Amino acid sequence: MKEKNTINLTVYSKKIVLILFIFVLPLILLSLFFIKFNKTSTRFYFNKNGDKPIYLYQSDIAKKKEFNKYFKEFNLEVVDSFKYEDKDNIYPKGKLTIEKNFIPQSYYKDSYFSFRWVLAADYMDAQSQVSSVSITETKSKSTIIYPFNLPNRKYLLFKVNRPNLYIEIKISNTPLNSEDVILYYKIDLNNLDY
DSSP states (O other): OOOOOOOOHHHHHHHHHHHIIIIIHHHHHHHHHHHHHHHHHTOEEEEEETTEEEEEOGGGSOOHHHHHHHEEEEEEEEEEEOOEEETTEEEOOEEEEEEEEEEEOGGGTTSEEEEEEEEEOTTSSOBOOOEEEEESSSEEEEEEEEOOOOOSEETTTEEOOSOEEEEEEEEESOTTOOSOEEEEEEEEGGGSOO
16 A cells, blocks of 8 residues: 655644744835835925824825826926035035926816925925915916925935925816816926936
8 A cells, every 4th residue: 555645734834834924024014114104204295284284195196197187288497496515415405496387278278277386305304385376377487495404314225315396286267167176296306407
């Protein structure tokens, strides 16, 4: 009679549980911590409820397709900025002047557009005051004051060079819609030469 090869499941189950606790579980926990940390460190706000900010996240930023529904053309250009120099490091501090030029889609040409701007740095809780511009013309300049010095590194891991420009666009009196449309737009100033 042939001998059957039997597998001792208790030995393998102990090894599987040990591998789960040593490798898999810490990887899952580290991944969840990193996702949560990344979400909270790239948030920004335009409004406050009392003293508490009402945070917006990267997922609140309008997608290109949604943005193109309202604008035929939307251009932002950094016109002027100045930097604070400290020995070998250059920190973005000061004011940023932006020239905005937009052409709404013909369906929204009679709508009223208002803009609010804020500069917020990733991995920092430092952001500028919200600047508001309510305009009817499609071309204008705006200046935003950013009063903070930013370190080169945060927690020795995350590089912080320049803040991001976040724009809240409110479109009022839209055809066939009594509610205002609010879009959020982001410009990473680290990718711009100025």
